[in-house]
Each structure stands twice: as structure tokens, then as C-alpha cells.
Amino acid sequence: MDVGDLTGQGLLQVLATLANPHRLRVVAALAGERNYVSRLARSLGISRALLQVHLRKLEAAGLVSATIEVSEDGKAMKFYEVTPFALHLTPEAIATAARTLGPDSELEAGAR
Amino acid sequence: MDVGDLTGQGLLQVLATLANPHRLRVVAALAGERNYVSRLARSLGISRALLQVHLRKLEAAGLVSATIEVSEDGKAMKFYEVTPFALHLTPEAIATAARTLGPDSELEAGAR
DNA sequence: CGCACCTGCTAGCTTTTGTTTGCACGTGCT
DNA sequence: AGCACGTGCAAACAAAAGCTAGCAGGTGCG
Numbered sequence: 001m002d003v004g005d006l007t008g009q010g011l012l013q014v015l016a017t018l019a020n021p022h023r024l025r026v027v028a029a030l031a032g033e034r035n036y037v038s039r040l041a042r043s044l045g046i047s048r049a050l051l052q053v054h055l056r057k058l059e060a061a062g063l064v065s066a067t068i069e070v071s072e073d074g075k076a077m078k079f080y081e082v083t084p085f086a087l088h089l090t091p092e093a094i095a096t097a098a099r100t101l102g103p104d105s106e107l108e109a110g111a112r
Numbered sequence: 113m114d115v116g117d118l119t120g121q122g123l124l125q126v127l128a129t130l131a132n133p134h135r136l137r138v139v140a141a142l143a144g145e146r147n148y149v150s151r152l153a154r155s156l157g158i159s160r161a162l163l164q165v166h167l168r169k170l171e172a173a174g175l176v177s178a179t180i181e182v183s184e185d186g187k188a189m190k191f192y193e194v195t196p197f198a199l200h201l202t203p204e205a206i207a208t209a210a211r212t213l214g215p216d217s218e219l220e221a222g223a224r
Numbered sequence: 225c226g227c228a229c230c231t232g233c234t235a236g237c238t239t240t241t242g243t244t245t246g247c248a249c250g251t252g253c254t
Numbered sequence: 255a256g257c258a259c260g261t262g263c264a265a266a267c268a269a270a271a272g273c274t275a276g277c278a279g280g281t282g283c284g
Contacts, residue, residue: 012133018201019127020242021213028210031203038260050243052262068261074251075260087201089130091143091194098140101133132272150230162273164232180231186281187230 007100014087017061022046023054027082030064034081055080119212126199129173134158135166139194142176146193167192 006014017023025044029035035043041051058064059080067079118126129135137156141147147155153163170176171192179191 012131012136015127015131018206019124019131021124022242024124024206024213025210027203028207031207036260047244048261049245049263053242070251071260073253073259076250077260078262082203085202087199089199089201090197091139094130094136095140095143098137101136128271134272148230159274160231161233161275165272182281183230185229185283188280189230190232 006097009101011094011097012101013061014063017057017063020054022050023058026051026054026058027063030080030082034079036077036079038077040080118209121213123206123209124213125173126175129169129175132166134162135170138163138166138170139175142192142194146191148189148191150189152192 018027022044026040029040029044037051037055038048041048044051055064055066059066062083063085064080064082067081068076069079070076130139134156138152141152141156149163149167150160153160156163167176167178171178174195175197176192176194179193180188181191182188
């Protein structure tokens, strides 16, 4: 996953998703090991409900992915893992992505 | 400017700052040419007041910098330009930055 | 002086985002 | 059955972010 692959909207979504301490910690935690919701919530010290909300956002942005697995003792658990991504953010990259975002009135030439 | 230079807080601030369509466009516009507030506002098609708010945030995050210059005809103008930055965002980089952010309860080992 | 530029600020409103609380359903073990 | 563990969802409230409108200041020129 490269920044070049993202449309302005996509980049915006990724940025907005990562711009949150909880979600940053979630990514950090999952970078070390895949984990299931309840355990991850305990490990991060936040409520399960809250974690779920953040996981949904992360998944929507394509930063993590989930797999449902049945443990030995029959419990259905949802394992999350990080998507290996690499965002190279520079002013130029942003300028490129911004073009697929929505015209900033596009009068550059005429603006004196 | 590298991601390694940033503390968790700093990274968070940069992400939060970039996670906005207007500010993304501002960075994109300034990547092409330095500009002063009023002209930039016209070029982007937004109000000056709104642009100022966003510029303040961008400046606070260290993504742009301002210089006051007096034009030939005596008007004091504030020119903005982008800070050349390069943020390499990967799960690992985030994991590192997250450590300087605030402990996620730190019981990793004991969490079964 | 009046108009066209430039700059700056902020109170107050709207919109979005984050968080809690409470409920639902499932399995296995005692 | 009761308890401990897993899952899911959503209403309702709290907090943060975004935006507008309106005010202030300055210069130069006809």
C-alpha cells in the first residue's frame, strides 16, 4: 500500500483514522501480534464497545483486517491483524493526491 | 523531518492536522508556490477567516511557516510556504511512536 | 474622504466524532 | 441453572472540530 495508490478521499480517510490516540495504539498493538477483540481491549485498558468502534474505523480504512476463528473450546473469536502499509507523506505526494480530491476552484492561472 | 523525530503527541498532531480536506489542499497549493493569505483564499475558494484558522493549525503542527513581507506598494502581506517534510508511516513506525504516547496499561505479559 | 487592498481576532452556532451504557445472542463448564 | 467467557449493536449523552459573521486594525490611491 503506497500513498500513490490512494485517491484524495482515501488518503483523507487513512489520515483521519490514524489521527486518534486509541487507534494509533491499536495499530501499534496489532503490529506486534494479532489479537482478538476482548483480549485486545483488556490489553489496551479500554472498554470492548469502544474498541469495537475504533476497530471498525480501522477496518473501513483498510488498515486492519479481521478473521473469525473458533477456539479449541468452541468460542468464536474475531482476530484482527494489521495490514502492512507504507505511507510516504510529503508535500508533493499530497499535492498529487489533492488533485483527485475536489477542485480548489481551479482558477490558479487567473488569480492575480 | 522524519517520523522518527516525532513523539507520539507530535505524530498525532501532524495526522490530525492533515486529516482535513481544506488543509490538504492548502499544503498542496503551497507545495507549488508560496503565497499570501488573501490570494491563497481566493485561489482555494474559501473565506479568508476560514483559511486563517487552518493555516494556524498547519503552522502549529510545523507543516507550514510564515514570513511577513511588505510589498512594493506598502501593503504588509503574510507569505506562507510548506515545510519540506517526509513522513514514512508504517505499522512499525507507529508502534515506535506509540510508546512515547501513553501506556496502554502495559500488562502485555500478564494478559492471558 | 471613500474605496480597495492587506492583516487579525473571536463569540456563537452547526456538525462531527468519541464514549458510555445497556441490551442481545452464543458456547462450555460446574 | 448460573457463571464466565466470546461476539454484536445502537441510543443517548459529552466533547471536539469546523465554519460563519462581524468586528478590529493598517496602507495607498483617486
